[in-house]
Amino acid sequence: MEISSATTPRHGAHLRRSDIPAALPAARRASGAGAVLGAVLDHGPVARSTVARLTGLSPAAVSGHCGVLMGRGLLRESRETTGRRGLGRPHVPVEVDADRYLVAGAHIAVTHTTLSLVDLRGRIVAEERRPHEDIAPGPVLDGLAARLPRLVTAHAQGRTVLALGAATGHWVDPAAGVVVRHPQLGWRDVAVRSVLADATGLPVHVDSHARALARAEQLLGQRATRSSAVLLFVGNVVDAAFVTAGAVHQGPRSAAGRVAHLPVGAADGGSASCTCRVRGCLASEVSEAALVRQAAAAGLPVPSFPALLERALAGEPVARELFLRRARLVGRAAAVLLDMIDPATLVVVEPGAGRLPECLAALRSEVAERSWVCDDPERRVVPSSFTGSVLATAGPAVALGALYDDPLGPWPALPAVS
Ligand SMILES: [Zn+2]
Structure with missing residues (x-):
């Protein structure tokens, strides 16, 4: 059977101009630029030749991407140089420019909201927490939008806010920009993206806090989470996120991660x-x-x-025992998730495991006892990289993730891609 295609010239046929694919189709160019920006975030200041080795892109492609990203103000040449002076042209390394732009974040918890600003390297510039006065969507979202300009005026120091990321628990649809269902807040089909975009004038990106924190680990936290990870969030909301083949899994309706009602069968009758x-x-x-x-x-x-938590940190025995029990039960859920997904790393976002070594040890020993696939919980089960700043990280991570995925995209505050 002869296979022919309008775009593939047959063997020996004259190659026509229309047969040659465009040098870099838009999607490939965007992902190449994202790969370069991510490699520079990881390793900067770094030579372009090293970025080429890290990303597998050609030196010419890396040079091109760096030029475009510098034109957008996302990268800059570092003041450091590498290579011996006087011997040819020194390599001028590149780094992420953290001095021009910020992203803002809004995290909506069951009891309060957290507004924060981070720079493009993920460093928290400002954080402000406020208890809810009214948990209806209107007052919560209006309140966040009203507080943001004050936070920016007080802390941005001339830097421009590129976008706002918003994160909350339960079921969030990032493509639609909607909180589909948050039973504890009583929210259903709340169009968070359009409400916040109208109120702030910023591009707004929305996701579940578990996926946001998984993306934050990939970008700014533990490198082992890049390829595959499970993130288990334990707060007032309990949910999870899954990273497979380098991408944060969403599911067809973005509902993945609802692990709150896994039966963990506590035998001590406290349920x-x-x-x-x-x-x-x-x-x-x-x-x-x-x-x-x-x-x-x-x-x-x-x-x-x-x-x-303060009592437990201060060594109060009843409080500590409650956190130890919590760690053991979280360990049971972790063992189930490790067996189901077999991730490179399981990240536990839980302040006991993050701050009390014996809680992390209890969690890991429960995993060792129960998991069929994980025989090295000391290596594979880790606390969050953002203990103490989890909520201030989650919101901005949604916007940073979008920026690092598509730095050539339509970011209104950035110069157009030439
Ligand atoms: Zn339940």
Whole structure:
């Protein structure tokens, strides 16, 4: 059977101009530029020749991408030079320009919102937390939009905000820019992107906080998360994100990651009933609200979860035991996720595991006991890279992820790509 195609010249036929593909189709050019920007973020200041080796792109392509990215103000030549002076042209390394642009972030938690600014290397420039006065979407989103200009005026120091990233728990559809369902806030089909874009005039990117933190690990955190990872978020909301083949998995309706009701079968009878009607599901045992309830039942009434965490950090035995129990139950869920996905790394976003070494040890030993595939939890099960700044990182990571994915895209604050 003869295979022919309008775009593939037959053997020996004269090659026509229309047969030659464009040098760099837009999508390839964008992903090449993103790869260059990501490599410079990782290794900068770095020579262009090293970027070519790191990305597998040709030196000429890297040079071209660097030129375009410098034209957009995303990269700059470093003041350092490499190579011996006086011997030919010195290599002038390139680095991400952190002095021109910022991205803003808004994280919407069950009890409060966090507004933050980060530079293009992910360093937090400003962070502001506010308890909710009213959890309806209108007041929450209007409040965030109203506070942002003040935060920018106080902290941007002449840098321009490129975009706003917004993150929250439960079911978020990034393509639609919609919070599909957040039962604890009572939100359903809230058009967060369009509301915040109208109110701030910024490009807005929206995603679930678990996926945002997985992207933050890939970009700014643990390198082992680049290819495959599971991120397990344990707060008032309990959910997960999955990185496979280098990409954060979303699912056809972006609903992936709902692990809150995994049965972890706590045998010690502390379980409260849950909306899922499974006694001893993960969220009913380990959510922040569950821990506050468990503390009261154990004779340690506390006004809030942060107060309980402070007690545990201060060595209060009842509080510590509650966090150890939480770590063991999170370890059970982690073992199930490790067996299902077999990721290179499982990142646990939970302040006990992040700040109390014995909690991380208890979590890992539960994994070692229960997982069929993970026999090296010391290496594969790690706490978040952003312990202490998780919520200030999640929002901006949504916008930074979009920028690093497509630095040649339509970013209105950046000069046009020539
Ligand atoms: Zn449940």
